[in-house]
Amino acid sequence: MRKQACAVLFALLSFAPAFSAGPLPSVVLNADQIGPRAPIEELTGRNIARDYARAWQALEQALEQDREEPLEGNIVGFANDSFARRIAEQRKSGLHVRIVDHGHKLVAGFYAPNGDAMQLHDSAQLEIQTFDGSKMIQQETIPAHYLVLMTPAADRWVVRLLEEVPGTSAEGQ
């Protein structure tokens, strides 16, 4: 019997892309509640988890190095515009942010009938360090919650919207 939902544990700790600074963060995807298109194909589930991990790795690199380039091809559209603006202003102000990523729990919610958009809720545990130059001015470890919209591109799923919301939606699911 084919399982109605797909739960994928994706933790690529060893074969990160050559350009990356570190391992991919761990992403666990739960697609038990996905709809209206359901169930999610196993390969799609694996790709979503992998590509979301890549997007976060890219974002973390971009925020730490104050470079927009890592975002390209991973985070697109409105989300790319927003983060690019943030990075440009960080660079202008001499700020950078280091994120120690302790992992993401993704819950897939909406999957468009024709399969061209997926909305997910992410509950992440992040350690955030903010630097002005080399001086650390703030450090905190927070549970962060994101509303995510991903769409398929030529060879991967890309993050089109990544909006942090007060912690509610993915908890307990």
Place this chain on the structure above:
Amino acid sequence: MMQNPSQRIVIPSDPACRKQFPLPWVGSEGSGVRRRTTVATIILCTVMMAAISAGAQQLRVPASAIAGAGFAITTFGSGNGTFYLLGPAGAVKKKIQLGSEVQVDESQARSAGRYTAIVCGDSCSSMNFFVSAAAPAKLSFIVHPSRVPVGKADAISAVAFAFDKYRNLVLTPITVDFRVTLKDAPEVARSEETKDGIAWMRLASTKRGGLADVVASLGSNSDKRIVQQVPSDACNLRIHATRKVDKIEVETDPVKDCSGNAVPDGTIVSFTEMDEDGKSTVDAPLKRGIAKVTMPIRGAGTVSVASGVAIGNEIRIGGGS
């Protein structure tokens, strides 16, 4: 478990204090050692908070804020300091006088999400707060497919994303009105409430071919997509034939789908003839709704017709002489 009022411990409001001393803050049922540790912690924190109130800076952020609306952040203390505001789409740094109010311009808080305000004097303190989307103002609308056969159930899907004017997804439920209109056909309308910024619907294509307008509306804002409803496969395919010595001319009746829509010209119709020489097949495109071929025939035979998955009638041809 009942708590002894004499042992009730006030939870410090200063998160730095809680972070620095991550010990149980309410511990009436703990051991004596734990109570002593907790009491020691209170004293330390009280001293620390007193120090903060005496000289170190603090800040007060808005409990809630709306994208694109300016707000003020209050700082405490005295002397020179630096103010930082990090948001989803911005990073601000400016020199301030501690104890003053920092005005955050509407242009610096247009993105929904978490903002972190940091104030540094001799030491730094920070607070987080959330900015939520403004009123819904724009729709992003996806309709699939762009061409669809008539009379097919759940053939068209429409998904609408509700954004505010700063392109933040609006998470509060709002009603999106969908309308499907086709010339000379009754309008189909449906309203759906967004969930986490998304409303969607699926509907059947109509029985008539033509261009259908699919419109999603959010207040006065609407977005339109066009879906071409094309005739479906041929239905009730029929042929007639005329023998001319060693040839037959075979012609279809006007080819229509099951809803009576003319199947488009160019659609291939296959004619198959079997006679004493065996079987031969000729493909012909529809022209002005009709396909016709001329095929050689020897003796008696049969001719049948098909188009796509539709099979038409078979006719028998006499031997002739």
